[in-house]
Amino acid sequence: MVNPDQSLIVILGDQVSQNISSLRQANKSCDVVFMAEVMAEATYARHHKKKFALVFSAMRHFAEELRTLGWRVDYVKLKDEGNTGSLRSEITRAQARLNITNVVITEAAEWRLQQELSIFSPIEDTRFVCSHAAFNNWAKDRKQLRMEFFYRDMRRATGLLMNGDEPEGGKWNFDSENRKPAKSGFFSRQPPRFEHDKITQDVIALVMKNFPNNFGDLEPFWFAVTAAQAEQALEHFLNYKLAHFGETQDAMVEGEYFMHHCILSPYINIGLLDPLDVCRRAEACYKNGTAPIEAVEGFIRQIIGWREYIRGIYQLKMPDYVNVNALNATRPLPDFYWTGDTKMNCVAQVVKQTKQEAYAHHIQRLMITGNFALIAGLAPQAVHEWYLSVYADAYEWVELPNTIGMALHADGGLLASKPYAASGNYINKMSNYCKGCAFDVKKRTGVDACPFNALYWDFIARHRDRFSKNPRMSQTCFTYNKFSETDRSAIEKQAQGFLNGLVSSGNY
Ligand SMILES: Cc1cc2nc3c(=O)[nH]c(=O)nc-3n(C[C@H](O)[C@H](O)[C@H](O)COP(=O)(O)OP(=O)(O)OC[C@H]3O[C@@H](n4cnc5c(N)ncnc54)[C@H](O)[C@@H]3O)c2cc1C
Ligand code: SF4
Numbered sequence: 001m002v003n004p005d006q007s008l009i010v011i012l013g014d015q016v017s018q019n020i021s022s023l024r025q026a027n028k029s030c031d032v033v034f035m036a037e038v039m040a041e042a043t044y045a046r047h048h049k050k051k052f053a054l055v056f057s058a059m060r061h062f063a064e065e066l067r068t069l070g071w072r073v074d075y076v077k078l079k080d081e082g083n084t085g086s087l088r089s090e091i092t093r094a095q096a097r098l099n100i101t102n103v104v105i106t107e108a109a110e111w112r113l114q115q116e117l118s119i120f121s122p123i124e125d126t127r128f129v130c131s132h133a134a135f136n137n138w139a140k141d142r143k144q145l146r147m148e149f150f151y152r153d154m155r156r157a158t159g160l161l162m163n164g165d166e167p168e169g170g171k172w173n174f175d176s177e178n179r180k181p182a183k184s185g186f187f188s189r190q191p192p193r194f195e196h197d198k199i200t201q202d203v204i205a206l207v208m209k210n211f212p213n214n215f216g217d218l219e220p221f222w223f224a225v226t227a228a229q230a231e232q233a234l235e236h237f238l239n240y241k242l243a244h245f246g247e248t249q250d251a252m253v254e255g256e257y258f259m260h261h262c263i264l265s266p267y268i269n270i271g272l273l274d275p276l277d278v279c280r281r282a283e284a285c286y287k288n289g290t291a292p293i294e295a296v297e298g299f300i301r302q303i304i305g306w307r308e309y310i311r312g313i314y315q316l317k318m319p320d321y322v323n324v325n326a327l328n329a330t331r332p333l334p335d336f337y338w339t340g341d342t343k344m345n346c347v348a349q350v351v352k353q354t355k356q357e358a359y360a361h362h363i364q365r366l367m368i369t370g371n372f373a374l375i376a377g378l379a380p381q382a383v384h385e386w387y388l389s390v391y392a393d394a395y396e397w398v399e400l401p402n403t404i405g406m407a408l409h410a411d412g413g414l415l416a417s418k419p420y421a422a423s424g425n426y427i428n429k430m431s432n433y434c435k436g437c438a439f440d441v442k443k444r445t446g447v448d449a450c451p452f453n454a455l456y457w458d459f460i461a462r463h464r465d466r467f468s469k470n471p472r473m474s475q476t477c478f479t480y481n482k483f484s485e486t487d488r489s490a491i492e493k494q495a496q497g498f499l500n501g502l503v504s505s506g507n508y
Contacts, residue, residue, distance in 0.1 A: 002101050007031045010091055010105040010120070012113070013041060013055045014395060016062035017227070017271030021126045022106040031104075033071050034094045035063055037078040039085035044112065046389040048216035049207050050223065050358035051266075054392055057203040057225040058270055064199070065226070074098060078206060088116050109311070109397040111318040128311055129158060129276050129304055135312035145313065145414065148173065151305030158276065160283055160300055161293075168286070173301065174294035178246030181430050182253045191263045192236050193222035194229050215338060215390055216355050223266060223392065230264070230272035237262040238281055243291040246298035250363045252346075252431035257353050261361045262299070265393035268307075275303050307398065313405065313415055314397045322384070324404060326412035327463060329377040334502055337369065337386050344451060345437035346427050347372055358392035363430065365391075366420055370407030375421050375452065375459040376499060380410040418472040421459055424450035445494045458495035461488065 009026045011033060017023075023033070037056055056078070063075045074097075076083055076090055084090055091103060107122035108114050114122075124131060130138075138153060139145055152172050155161060161168040196204065200221070207218055224230040244260040251259060267273045279300045286296040314321065336342035340351035350368045354360050360369075365387070373383045380403070387403045388394050405415030413419075424441040428434040434441040434450070443449035444457070460467065460480045467473035483491070 002099055003030065004101070005030060006100050007102040007104045008091070008094060008098065008100045009033045010103060011035050011062070012087070012106070012108055013037070013059050014109060014270040015106055015125075016058050017127065017274065018065075019127065019274055020106050020271060021123050022104045025104055025123070028070055031072075032094075032098055032100060033063075033066055033073045034075075034091065034098075035059055035073065036076040036083070036087060036090040036094075038076075038083065038087050038090055039078065041087065041113075042078065042211070045385065045394070046214050047211075047394075048358040048390050048392060049211060049214050049218035050216055050221055051392045051394065052207045052211055052214070053200070053203050053218060053221050054223045054225065054266055055270060056206065057200045058272060060199045060203065061226045078210070086116070087113070088119070091117075091120065109395055111314075111396065127271065127274060128308060130154060130308045130312060132315060135308075135315065139312065139316055144417075145309075146417065147305055147309045147415075150309045150312070151301055154304040154308060158279070158304060160279055160304060161286070161297055169293040169297070172297075174246065174297045177294040178298050179250040180247055182248050182251035182256075182259070182432075184432075186248070186251070186253050186256060186259075188248075188256060188259050189236075189240050191222075191258055192224075192229075192233055193220075194224050194232075196221070200225055216358055224272060227272050230267040233267065234262075234264060234273055234278060234281065237264065238285055238291075242282060242285055242299060243295050245291075245295040247295070249298060250367075250430055252361075252364055252368070252427075252433065254345075254349055254432055254436060257357055257359065257361075259361060263359060266359075268303075269393050269395055269398065275307065279303050310398055310401045310415075313401045317401075317411075317414070321404060321411065322381070322400060324411045325380050326410050327377070327408070327466075329374075329379055329408065329410065331376060331378045331499070333373075333378055333382040333386055343438040344372075345439075346431065346433035346452075349433055354390050358390065360391070365402070366407055367422055367426065367430070370403070371420060371422050372452070372455075374408050374419060375455040377459070377462075378408075380404050380408045383408060413470070418470060419467075421456055422452070423456035424452040427452060445490045449494060451498045454491050454494035454498065457483075457491045461492065 009022050009031050011020065063073045066073050074094055084093060103120045105117060105120045105122045106125050108117055138150060155167060204218060204221060224233050241260040248260050264273055264278065268275050268278065282296050282299050285291040286293055336347060337351060340348050340355065342348050346368050350360050350364045384400060384403045387399050388396060401415055405411045407420060409416065409419035428441045439450040440448050441450045444453040457480060460476055464477045464480060468477040
């Protein structure tokens with residue numbers, strides 16, 4: 001007989017948190033927690049093998065953790081007999097199996113799943129610091145949705161780094177003191193690596209068997225898969241890296257994959273760490289004198305600023321946002337995005353690292369693979385599919401605005417006030433990639449000229465009507481306009497020659 005007071009508490013793969021709103025409403029004495037690994041979620045993108053291992057292992061560990069705490073958990077594994085392959089039908093099947101009518105579920109973060117699960121009337125995900133209502137209220141009637149102003153409101157709302165009504169340290173943003181190139185001999189501690197237990201071993205075998213051809217290396221797999229391990233990773237970052245976070249935030253060094261970045265996004269995005277708690281812990285480091293304001297402010301801005309803002313934009317602009325293409329970019333994605341097989345050392349290094357670790361830091365994503373895609377005019381949807389596939393932290397709600405809006409300017413400047421386009425000069429300033437490259441970063445034309453140089457100016461030439469009206473781009477357009485006709489046609493020829501060369505070498 002159906003018990004009207006009993007609920008099925010559905011926990012999704014990126015909701016493995018005891019703080020998730022569905023669980024907070026639940027009654028341990030009668031409700032049943034339901035979790036399922038389903039093929040539809042495993043195949044909507046060609047996920048990196050390490051992402052599979054992380055999500056499945058974290059889900060299975062979380063189910064065990066809840067059981068230990070006295071919850072009744074109903075868990076369907078990917079290869080369990082009768083698994084229908086979709087979340088909606090697995091929830092319906094569980095309702096019938098357990099004789100439970102009432103379903104409680106926290107809203108999915110991705111649009112696709114929000115649609116699929118809307119019949120269960122999901123409740124809001126309170127792990128996000130900014131509610132839907134608060135973001136919509138902030139966005140309404142604004143001509144421009146700039147992150148910096150949103151961020152200030154988030155500082156006020158959370159009280160993080162606030163001194164009464166004033167920002168701690170006298171200003172909101174300390175970026176002018178951050179973002180230096182890495183000094184030679186730069187060396188950072190590696191993030192903590194966690195041993196495999198039986199659950200993780202089983203999951204690794206499952207991934208090897210079922211997804212052998214997906215992108216990326218499965219081993220060595222060292223991610224945290226429980227909240228306790230993620231807590232150790234957070235402690236490691238706070239103790240050893242936070243103090244230098246801002247200083248080397250934009251720097252890139254060959255062979256140094258992690259720099260002073262926190263490598264916490266995979267854990268925050270699935271619920272092993274709470275974003276606001278991470279920020280409060282960082283703030284405590286400033287208060288107890290172990291990290292300077294410029295580092296802590298820079299770090300907190302990434303989470304309550306960028307992360308929340310990105311999510312707000314996604315929610316506001318979907319479903320149309322996925323199809324925008326303001327710069328009419330149509331080139332297919334070159335194969336080297338998957339293989340790393342290119343003479344451009346910067347791209348080769350970032351793709352190699354991405355294959356190995358399912359991780360690249362923000363500037364590698366934005367200014368190497370993203371910048372190349374922007375200035376070469378690669379089709380935004382193909383680039384979006386790539387970013388959604390290759391990182392352990394990739395979820396459409398966070399990946400899509402970063403790719404379409406920030407990296408590719410395909411939303412026409414809704415998210416970023418200027419395109420993040422750069423020539424080889426920027427890459428040379430912020431990294432040591434050029435030293436080991438077959439191309440010469442100082443050259444704009446010629447067989448050994450750095451492709452980023454001609455592609456950059458050709459990009460400006462193609463879009464100068466649009467960009468000359470943008471105050472942050474007009475100086476660049478002005479510089480281009482002063483080039484002689486000979487220089488302009490040499491740039492165009494060089495850029496076209498490079499792009500055609502990619503086509504003829506079969507690398508498109
Ligand atoms: C093209 C592109 C695609 C991206 N795709 C993703 C993605 O799929 N998933 C994802 O979590 N991030 C994505 N980002 C944002 C950012 O690159 C990653 O959050 C960051 O590199 C994660 O590494 P970290 O944990 O070491 O972060 P740190 O550099 O140490 O930053 C601290 C934290 O701030 C947050 N953060 C920083 N920048 C951003 C941002 N722009 N948007 C949202 N959160 C941010 C993350 O939670 C991160 O853990 C993308 C950026 C670009 C340019
Ligand atoms: S020379 Fe150009 S292609 Fe080579 S690493 Fe530097 S920026 Fe990249």
